[in-house]
Amino acid sequence: MASNPAPEIAVRCRGLVKRYADVTAVDGVDLEVRRGECFGLLGPNGAGKTTTLEILEGLNEADAGEVEVLGTTWQRDASGLRERLGISLQETQLNEKLTVEETLRLFASFYRRSRDTEAVLAQLSLDEKRNARVGKLSGGQKQRLAVACALVGDPDLLFLDEPTTGLDPQSRLQLWEQVTTFRAAGGTIMLTTHYMDEAERLCDRVAIVDHGKVIALGTPAELVGALKGANVIELATEPEMPEEVLDRLPGLAERHRRGPLWALAVASLTESVPPLLAAVEAAGARLVHLSTHQATLEDLFVSLTGRELRDA
């Protein structure tokens, strides 16, 4: 397979394993990222997303497995690959004493062919901050500069490790826009996130990762569609409903505890909501909370692992 690299595949890995002293961070990961797509690794903290990404980026070495990036390998052509990748590390650290413009010019100077730094500054809305020291930037501005440093080498493939973690909603939207623009221009993106809305919004395909393994893979629609309960009812009552009553609910696929709420995954709302309300009334309980939503990747993760993404 390695001898015949398919040009439409940007990243391919097989049987990736990485062990640290007391933990197996990556436990047999197989992935294929197609050219021109945005591929997401979705999973809780500590799932092995960053380790996987750093192995693909050539910054970490796997204990076992094969990696192929842009039709070549790190052993064969590391310096050629470096010219074609844009990388934003998790919480990228840049020299705090340098200004935004100096930092970007520095990164541009490393590439044989780079983009015009002015255009990149403008694209990331950093031109007003060009003379500000990196140490004085807000979290969102720093992250935009990190992405600017990843884009300035005019990459074919962009790796973003948790690009929006800890950012305010507006900064998140700005970064999402950059991803969309880059992909629309034919670039390939591989990102990690533990925000399911980010994965649903940005990614063509998503691999859900937990404990170093890929536990589900597909487009967000496919993944959610595969859930038996396509809708989720969230319910709280006073006093609590007996579990055996909930289990008798028509159309119930799964039932999970979510904080003070019960999350009931059902095939159809029209089938399940009226009997549920009747049951609450029959039990003499007071309705504290009732809401419904279409199932999301979050619900899928809960269904697969019994835990939630956020606190898993």
Add this chain to the structure above:
Amino acid sequence: MHETPHVAEVAGTAAGQPPEKAVLRQRGSALRELTLSRFREFVREPEALFWVFIFPILLAAVLGFAFREKPPDQIPIGVIESATPEIAGATMKALAGSPVLLPRLYAEQAGREALRTGKISLLVAPGGAGRQLTFHFDETRPDSRIARLEADDALQRAAGRKDVLPVQSALIKEPGARYIDFLIPGLLGLNLMGTGIWSLAFSITSARSRRILKRLVATPMRKTDYLLSQMLARLVFLIPEVAVLVIVGWLAFDVQMRGSLLLFTVICFAGAISFCGLGLLTASRVKTIEGASGLANLVLLPMWLLSGVFFSSERFPDAFQPVIQALPLTALNDALRAVMNEGRGLAAVAPELLNLGIWGVVSFLVALWIFRWK
């Protein structure tokens, strides 16, 4: 180092964006940007400026004051009040005539006490009235032996001794032979070593611990460029750093440059290169600032002590000399003194230059080989 930017019109790689100029670069551009970055980082760090420029001047000022030209110290001695006040008075008068001695009267017990505790170097029991002139002193103390000779001389002359041979003292006051002339080149060497090793060790270790290095190696940056830029930025600072000390030494202490200024500059550069190499080596593996600091001390301390900054390294036993002479700071100090104080030429300092060059190149290569980038 000169960039010839090839600017070519290429279609924007991103279809959704307007076409933009892609910049094609040649080798050297990255090295220049890295060196500039290091330079900026340094000048935007006021503490670093203090240690590099102000501290050596303060040190030179303090030491220069401590070792300023002044009459030789007088040695305190005691005279025992004897039964006959005239004899004690005559003895005091004779001793006070010596420029070296500072005599004082003591009761016998108090005098012995003062001698034992080192307040005085010699206790004189005057002769006459049936007693013999006696000197009480510890012969292992050089100052006591000098005081004994001086006191004997003064008392014998007062008693009417005539010198048989006419004698004259010729005192050395020649510039270039004073302690401050010895000290300034030593401080220069010390400063070049300190700033070279500390600044590189700190800047690289902090870049590693803050994962800046990891981000840099995720680009096509050449690793040699990074290490070279650290050395180059250091060499730029060398010029003001050396100039400040040399000028202060000249203006405040009249320390002269007897040899070639060009050769002196070459020696400073060679010294800086060897210490930059050692700085890179110090920083090549450590992960924390604390670790780097300990390691830097381990490298610096032996040279502080052995390499002849404050006194000549020749004073150490012969058995240590091969090691001491091989140390880069010894070579640098010897070469700086040979040119500055003695006005020697290139041939005289060639072995030292070779020593510094070898330290610089070997430590750079080893650092590059064992460097931890992630």
